[in-house]
Amino acid sequence: MRPEFKLWIENEEGEQIIGEGLISLLKMIEKTGSINKASDELNMSYRTAWGKIEKIEKRLGEKLIKRKTGGAGVGGSELTEKGRTFMNKYHIFSEGITQCVNEDFARIFADYLQS
Amino acid sequence: MRPEFKLWIENEEGEQIIGEGLISLLKMIEKTGSINKASDELNMSYRTAWGKIEKIEKRLGEKLIKRKTGGAGVGGSELTEKGRTFMNKYHIFSEGITQCVNEDFARIFADYLQS
Numbered sequence: 001m002r003p004e005f006k007l008w009i010e011n012e013e014g015e016q017i018i019g020e021g022l023i024s025l026l027k028m029i030e031k032t033g034s035i036n037k038a039s040d041e042l043n044m045s046y047r048t049a050w051g052k053i054e055k056i057e058k059r060l061g062e063k064l065i066k067r068k069t070g071g072a073g074v075g076g077s078e079l080t081e082k083g084r085t086f087m088n089k090y091h092i093f094s095e096g097i098t099q100c101v102n103e104d105f106a107r108i109f110a111d112y113l114q115s
Numbered sequence: 116m117r118p119e120f121k122l123w124i125e126n127e128e129g130e131q132i133i134g135e136g137l138i139s140l141l142k143m144i145e146k147t148g149s150i151n152k153a154s155d156e157l158n159m160s161y162r163t164a165w166g167k168i169e170k171i172e173k174r175l176g177e178k179l180i181k182r183k184t185g186g187a188g189v190g191g192s193e194l195t196e197k198g199r200t201f202m203n204k205y206h207i208f209s210e211g212i213t214q215c216v217n218e219d220f221a222r223i224f225a226d227y228l229q230s
Binding site for chain 1: 116117118119120121122123124125126127131132133174175204207208211212215216219220223224227
């Protein structure tokens with residue numbers, strides 16, 4: 001037996017504003033350097049991707065994504081420093097819960113796991 | 116913002132064997148004294164209810180439910196002592212994760228929560 005969990009963050013209205021979808025999207029933007037490519041990779045429409053980003057940026061009052069700076073004609077997007085900090089925080093949060101779930105499970109269900 | 120989570124336990128084949136459905140069912144059997152009434156209350160078929168119970172009993176190698184003892188003609192089911200111990204363990208597990216999620220969230224996202 002092994003424990004599994006799903007974790008997300010809601011706003012005051014009970015809407016999910018941070019979850020695996022947003023986190024995967026931010027990681028993929030960092031990897032591909034493009035919201036368009038990132039949403040394609042995740043089989044998400046550009047509109048959905050932007051919707052997710054706008055909702056959390058509005059809630060946090062911070063820009064997580066910016067246009068890439070570079071030579072003329074260089075397109076693409078990248079994470080802001082605040083975007084990277086946010087992703088890092090979520091990663092620490094998620095890893096901590098994974099550890100908590102695994103440790104508590106092993107301790108509390110020890111009797112069942114020996115058999 | 117507030118964190119939310121869903122917690123469950125899988126077997127080696129990746130099937131969910133313990134989750135909110137099973138726990139609600141056990142609680143309702145304890146409350147109503149009947150698998151039939153409990154599954155009705157939870158809009159679950161009797162077959163589904165039995166399936167959930169059999170799967171976890173087989174995995175744990177323990178009976179969680181037994182026929183109620185009593186006078187002739189007294190029907191119904193109740194939790195065994197092991198069934199109550201199991202429910203109690205799951206409750207402790209779930210409450211611990213709730214605490215872990217809320218505390219970690221408050222600590223890690225403190226900057227965002229002040230604004």
